[in-house]
Amino acid sequence: MVENKVNSKDLFNSIKVVLVGTTHPGNIGASARAMKNMGLLNLALVTPKEFPSDAATFRSKAAKDVLENAEVFDDLKDAVADCELVIGTSARDRKVPWPVLNPKESAEQVAKSALHHQIAIVFGREDRGLTNEELGLCNLHVHIPSDPEYSSLNISQAVQILTYEIRLCLLEQQKNQDNWDVELANNEQTERLIAHMDELMQEVEFYDIDNPRKLLLRVRRFFKRSRIDVMEANIFRGLFSTIQKKLK
Numbered sequence: 001m002v003e004n005k006v007n008s009k010d011l012f013n014s015i016k017v018v019l020v021g022t023t024h025p026g027n028i029g030a031s032a033r034a035m036k037n038m039g040l041l042n043l044a045l046v047t048p049k050e051f052p053s054d055a056a057t058f059r060s061k062a063a064k065d066v067l068e069n070a071e072v073f074d075d076l077k078d079a080v081a082d083c084e085l086v087i088g089t090s091a092r093d094r095k096v097p098w099p100v101l102n103p104k105e106s107a108e109q110v111a112k113s114a115l116h117h118q119i120a121i122v123f124g125r126e127d128r129g130l131t132n133e134e135l136g137l138c139n140l141h142v143h144i145p146s147d148p149e150y151s152s153l154n155i156s157q158a159v160q161i162l163t164y165e166i167r168l169c170l171l172e173q174q175k176n177q178d179n180w181d182v183e184l185a186n187n188e189q190t191e192r193l194i195a196h197m198d199e200l201m202q203e204v205e206f207y208d209i210d211n212p213r214k215l216l217l218r219v220r221r222f223f224k225r226s227r228i229d230v231m232e233a234n235i236f237r238g239l240f241s242t243i244q245k246k247l248k
């Protein structure tokens with residue numbers, strides 16, 4: 001079986017839920033509970049009206065640890081500074097043209113990124129959502145396709161829907177990971193493989209060192225895209241070493 005494989009905790013741990021300007025502390029507690037039910041524990045709060053608060057603690061039930069560990073920020077920019085993928089939620093169509101996904105599509109994007117990147121899912125104020133400026137900080141927008149006549153869900157229910165979809169995708173990804181017989185090569189191992197291939201290409205004068213054009217980039221993209229495992233990396237490196245020995 002695969003040792004050292006990425007476990008669910010790592011995948012789930014790369015995601016944080018960010019609540020911006022929440023007015024009712026009960027909604028913070030209910031959101032924490034919704035998150036923890038789905039295995040997500042990282043909560044960030046941007047200028048909450050009242051926090052910590054008894055109402056939040058009460059509504060969180062057994063997710064008090066999520067509240068205790070919540071980070072509080074003055075600005076959304078700071079809350080998402082360390083994230084490579086930021087997804088903003090919106091209860092209605094905005095004037096800002098941006099890629100808008102549904103919850104399932106956005107969860108797929110999250111699952112794709114969760115292995116290597118930090119991700120934030122951002123929720124807005126109960127009365128007026130996120131500002132255009134805040135939505136502008138996001139890579140993608142997600143809209144739960146609710147009835148246009150009454151499109152705005154309670155924030156904790158929106159948190160529940162998105163975190164549920166994310167959980168489904170992460171569980172699926174984990175299942176695929178578990179089925180794989182060998183551990184995936186980590187970044188350093190892949191980098192060593194690419195460097196080794198470059199060394200060999202230079203030895204056989206495969207390309208003009210003064211003008212490599214996009215060759216190395218394309219080689220790099222190939223190995224990164226294929227997410228090779230440790231054994232595959234070793235096979236290539238063994239082959240490169242054997243050729244190098246024969247050349248000498």
Ligand code: SAH
Pocket residue numbers: 089090091092122123124125126127128129130142143144145146151152153154155158
């Ligand atoms: N009147 C506000 C509604 C905010 S509801 C507005 O028009 O934006 C509070 C938050 O819950 C939203 O900012 C969003 O984070 C989330 N939310 C509610 N309904 C949603 C929906 N249909 N799709 C996506 N997010 C939603």
